[in-house]
Amino acid sequence: MGGTFDPIHYGHLVAAEGARYQFRLDKVVFIPAGRPPHKTAQEISPARHRIMMTLLALQSNPHFTFSSVEVERPGPSYTVDTVHEMRRCFPGAELYFITGADAVLEILSWYRVEELLSLCYFVAATRPGYRLENLQQCLGGLPGHLLQRIYTMEVPALAISSTDIRRRVREGRPIKYLLPEAVERYIYRVGLYRDGAVPAEPLLAATPCRAADGREEETL
Ligand code: DND
Numbered sequence: 001m002g003g004t005f006d007p008i009h010y011g012h013l014v015a016a017e018g019a020r021y022q023f024r025l026d027k028v029v030f031i032p033a034g035r036p037p038h039k040t041a042q043e044i045s046p047a048r049h050r051i052m053m054t055l056l057a058l059q060s061n062p063h064f065t066f067s068s069v070e071v072e073r074p075g076p077s078y079t080v081d082t083v084h085e086m087r088r089c090f091p092g093a094e095l096y097f098i099t100g101a102d103a104v105l106e107i108l109s110w111y112r113v114e115e116l117l118s119l120c121y122f123v124a125a126t127r128p129g130y131r132l133e134n135l136q137q138c139l140g141g142l143p144g145h146l147l148q149r150i151y152t153m154e155v156p157a158l159a160i161s162s163t164d165i166r167r168r169v170r171e172g173r174p175i176k177y178l179l180p181e182a183v184e185r186y187i188y189r190v191g192l193y194r195d196g197a198v199p200a201e202p203l204l205a206a207t208p209c210r211a212a213d214g215r216e217e218e219t220l
């Protein structure tokens with residue numbers, strides 16, 4: 001699953017877990033975008049913070065893992081390049097790119113889309129406000145055999161978005177229960193999304209520290 005993850009939230013995690021279950025995936029690799037090609041005009045948080053939040057969010061699911069390929073690669077983070085890289089990392093594996101329905105409706109504008117769809121399947125998760133019945137109509141420009149490589153999947157309607165979470169933090173409104181607690185703590189400790197605030201450096205001790213008897217000693 002690729003994303004800007006600024007911040008990662010339960011909408012992303014529920015979609016990823018739904019796809020893992022429905023398509024019997026061995027694992028889901030979360031790949032924060034280095035420079036999302038569709039958000040060049042938008043200010044996004046430094047990759048190191050988005051990486052930390054993603055790592056914190058993945059902790060409780062043994063099937064979830066992480067790759068930094070996109071943040072390490074210079075230039076725009078085109079998904080087609082990432083999928084080529086994933087095919088090199090997992091030779092012979094069937095790859096599914098998990099995405100939201102809104103993103104898939106824009107797929108015709110993605111870089112080298114036909115090549116991309118020939119390399120992996122797409123799983124489009126429904127998201128409140130986006131109707132998947134339009135898919136065929138919106139993507140009519142795609143050859144039929146490529147259109148067939150896009151699956152749709154219903155996930156519980158979680159009206160959660162990163163944009164809303166950033167706005168809530170700026171306005172001092174709660175973000176609790178919209179995203180994992182460790183990510184919430186990270187946002188406040190580092191000072192992300194507050195107007196004019198310069199975020200602190202990532203806190204590498206962000207993961208819970210366990211005492212010898214297994215008690216959680218300190219968390220962010
Ligand atoms: P976003 O910025 O939408 O990520 O980027 C999604 C991915 O598409 C990234 O990997 C981009 O690099 C890639 N992309 C976009 C455009 C062009 C190209 C590539 C190209 O190669 O040319 P967000 O962090 O906002 O969200 C991540 C995913 O989660 C998205 O697919 C979004 O639709 C989905 N999502 C939800 N799904 C279900 N319920 C919710 C969701 N909120 C976000 N509540």
